[in-house]
Amino acid sequence: MAVDSPNQTLSVTEFNTRVKSVLEGTLRYVRVEGELSQINQHGSGHVYLTLKDPNSRLQGVVWKSVAQRLRYKPNIGEQVVVYGSISVYVPHGSYKLVINSIEPAGLGARQAAFEALKAKLLKEGLFESENKRDIPLLPRGVGVITSPTGAARRDIESVIFRRSPQVKIVLYPAIVQGAAAASDLVLGLQMMNQRSDIDLIIIGRGGGSIEDLWAFNEERVARAIAKSTLPVISAVGHETDTTISDMVADRRAPTPSVAGEVAVPVRDDLLYTISLLSDRMNRNLEHRLERNRSQLENYALRIENQIDISGRHQRFESIQRHLDRLLAQHIQKNRQRLHDLEIRVRHQAPHVRAGRSREALTAVSMRLRHAGNLSLDRGRSDLKMLAARLSALSPLSVLERGFSVARKDHAVIRSHTQVEVGDEISILLHEGSIGAKVCDKSQDRSLELASQEVSS
C-alpha cells in the first residue's frame, strides 16, 4: 500500500494504526510451524509463547478462553503447528499471533512414516525372533548408549552395580534427541561393536514426547541395531512408548531400570548356584570314597580272617599228625616188646630141657632181669606218659581247671532231676569240698558253650 503523498507526515500512532489495518487485513487464519522456545503462563490465564526456527522468532498468545480448551499442552522445545491471526498492538508497535489452536508438528506425517518403516522392516524379517541374539547370562562388560546427563543413565548404572558389581560399564555419551541424535546413536552402536571388553549393549533414554523419542524411530538407527554383532537391549521412554528400535532390538525393556535387570544377573545367585553344584560334587565324591574305603576294609578283614583260619587249621593238623605218630610208635613199641617176651617165654617153656646148667640159668635170669630193667625203664617212661594222659582224663585234673563235682549221698549228680530244692549236697572242689543246699534248679545248661569249646 503506497503512502498517500510524499509530503504527508504521519504520527507514530497513525503509522502503527495503518500497519495494524494492513496486517490484520491480510494475515488472518494462517498456519505457522516452529519450535516452541518460550512459554509464559500468565497469572491472568493467558499463555504467551515464542515460536522459532533457525532464523527467526515469532511471539504468540493464547487467550485464557482458548487455553482452557486446548487438548494438547505444548512444551518448550517441541515442534508445533499453530493456527491463528495476527494482532498488532498499536501502543508498542508490536505484533503477536493470536493462537486459536496448537498441535504437534508433523504428527500425521510422522505417524505415517512410523507405520511405513514398521511395515518395511517387518517384511524384511528384522523383528523375527529367530533373528534375535541371546542375551548372555553374565556379560563381562555392558555398553550403554544414552545421554550422559539423563536419569536413564543413573538408573541403568545403579541397577547393574546393585546386581553385579563386577560388571564393567562402558558409556557412550549420546545425543538422544533432535536432528543429530540418529547419526550419533548409529556411531555409538558402531563404536561399541568395535570393543572387545563388552558382551552386550543397552541403548535408550528416559521418557519424553513422541518428538523426543523420534530418533529411535529412524531407519538408520533401526538398521544399526539389527546389524550389531553384540546383542542389544532397547529401553526407550516409558512402558507405553514403543519405538522401532524396541522392535528391532534383541530385547525390549520397558524402562531403563528394567534394561539393567535384563542385562546382568544377581551375582550372589550365581555364586550360590556354583556353591550348590560344588557341594553336590564334593558330597558325591566323598560318598564314593567312603564306600570304597569301607569296601577295602571289608576285604582286608576277610583276607585276615582267611589267613588266621588256615593258620589254625595247619597248626591243628600238625598237632594231630604228631599225636597220631606218637600213638603209632607207642603201639609199635609195645607190640615189639610183647613179641620179644613171647620168644623169651617160649625159651623158658617146660618142654625146654630142664637140665640146663646153673650158669645157663643165671645167665638167663640175668638177661631176664636186664630185660626186665630195660622194659621197666621203658615202662616207666611209658607209664609217665600214660599217667599224663590219664590225668588229663581224671576228674581231679578237671577239678584243677575249675570244674567241680556235685554229689548227693556220695552219688554224682548228673541231672537236675536227681535233686529237689532244699536237698543238701556236697561239692567236691580241686581243693577241699563244700556242703551246699539246692535253692533252685532248671533245665538250662549254661555250660554248653564251654563244653563246645572243649570238644572242638
Next chain:
Amino acid sequence: MSEENAPVFENVLEKLEDLVQRLETGGLSLDEALKLYEEGIALTRVGNQLLEGVERRIIELQKDNEQTKS
C-alpha cells in the same frame, strides 16, 4: 569378536552342571570320577573368578567426531 578370549559364564555353568550329573548318575570308575571331580573344581574356580571384583568401573567413551551438538 569377544567370544574366543574369555570363558563364557554360561558354558562354565553348563559344563559344571553336566559334570555333577554324570558324577551323580554313577557307573564311573574311580579314576574317571576323580578326573571329573578335578575338572569340576577347576570350573568352579573359573566361575568364581568371573564373578570376582567389586569396583565400579565406568569407562566414558570420547567421541573423536567433530559434530557434538546438543
